[in-house]
Amino acid sequence: MARTGITFDDVQRAIDTLLQRQEAPSVQKVRNILGTGSFTTISEHLREWRTRREERTDVPPPQGMPAELQALAEELWSQAQTAATDNLSHYREEADRQVTAAQERVADADRRAEDAEQRESALSAHLVTTEKRLQESIANSARMESTVQAQEQQLEKERQRSAQLEDQLARLQQENERLAQAHQVALGELQAEHTERLRQEEQRHETAEARLMGMLDDARQERQAAEKSHAQKLQQAEQRYETLQQQLQRVRADLLEEEKHHKETLLARSRAEDNARARQHENELLSERIEEQKRQLATQAERIHALEAKLDEKIWSLAAQRREAARNEKESDTTASTTSDS
Template sequence: MARSGIQYADVQQAIDALLTRGDAPSVQRIREVLGTGSFTTISEHFRHWRNEREQNRDVPPPKGVPEAVATLATDMWRQAQEVANEGLVHYREEANRKVEAAQDEVLQATREAGDAAQRECALAEHLHHREERMEALGAQLADSQAQQSALLARCNNAEQDSAAWAKDVGRLKTRLEQQTSEHAQQRETERGLFGQQLGEEQQRNEATEGKLLALLDSVRQERADDDKAQRKRTQQLQARLESASEEGRESRRELKAAEETQAQWQRRYEQAENEARAQHETVLQHRREAEALHERLLRAERTLDAEREQRIQEADWQVSLSQRLDALQQQVATLPATAPENDDDKPAEDHSDSPPKT
């Protein structure tokens, strides 16, 4: 419905004024003549005026109109039709160009949207692969951390074992030193006893020899028995000396066995130290591997962050492209409604030579 303010009679008077001046009526020109009014209201009144003009096209001009006025009105009407037709052709060509340009932009936007969708799918697939790779790296890192924990536990156990072995070796060294000292003391004691026994035997021998020399003349008759007794005693002394020598050799054998035991414990201690150093080197190697895996994980996380940032930027670009596409579609949707309105601004094509109704 037309708003109140501009009446149909006002529009009709403005059209008559335009026709009298020789101008083709249009919504813009009618508004210029009236000086006010909305384009919608003027367009509705102008459409109503054209409908009435179509209905009264065959109605002859009123009687009493001078022929010159009728001829002038007919010429003006023909000129108005020609101008309106030219303007309509121009508006139609311009509207067609705009529609073609809008269609080209829509096709371009559609292609760009398709490319963007393909890129988004590719990026989504790439991101999916990256996420799977990150999960695999995370699992590897977890395994490495578990291995590192196990190795650390083994290293701690090895260190504890090494400390225990060191304590055992210390105790064995102490025990060996004690045994060596005891054997040395025992050897010294045995040597002292042997020396004392030898001294006593020598003293006895000397005393016996003195006695023998003193009683040599008195016991020459009993020499055979005395020699026999002496030989017996000498045999006993030799047996005792051989026994003492055997005990000395046994002590030397025990000392040698103790020294071999000490060397064996020394070799076991060096072997334990070598194993502890090997365990320590293994732990250091696993720690370096864990640090390398951690560095790889950090690089992968930075790469993933960059790809997420790129995906966000492409999503923003896609949103902007979608907004542009929506705007273009709105423009295309408004074009068919704008062209008829421009057509309404011009009088319809009329091949009749009859003048307008006055």
């Protein structure tokens, strides 16, 4: 709905003013003439004005005029309608562009407002963070002040200790000077003593050098004798080496002969072992056969014992039967004789 501040008549008068200036009406131009009003309200009134104008363009020219005038009027009316339609299309395009631009400006304003809100939120968060950092800085500053005070106290103690050390250093420097003087005196005495000892050492060195030269001559003579003895021993060793080489060759020949004999012995031993293993295998087979025959004989003996036992039982049974038959026959004979006597 349009606002009550700007009416359709106000927009109509502004449009008429623009048409008199031969300017296409638009939302921005109407607002510039009125000096107030929202773009939405002006756009709605401008749309209504265009709708009414389109409705008026459909009205036909008046009737009852002469034919030539009627034709001319219709032609003029058609041209006017075409021009009005073209102007109206132009106005519509211009209005649509202005509405689009206004909508873009509104969207841009909304985006800016959102950006401003986001910046405000970010600034608020940054402010909170800054306040926290400020509080931490204040706490750190307090700790630093206490640390500085402690360090100042420690520094004062160090200064006092430094003064004590300086006094002690002065005393030590005096003592050092005294010791340096004593050291110089002792050094002179030591140097004199060292000079005397050096002279004595030179004398001993000369004596030792003479003794060493004598020992060196003795060593040279001993070396010559040792070299001569070594040459003789070397010659003897070479002769002995040749003898040992000859003995080694003979030993190698004997060793080859012994190896040959050993190989023959091993071959014969291997053959004998093969024969022994074959005989042992045959003996094992014979033993197995003997054991099998023993088992068979034992089985047959058991069977024979069983048969003999059965035979004895049958013999005893037959003997008992015979005795029983004889007794029965005897009893029959006795009975028969008794009957005949009667």
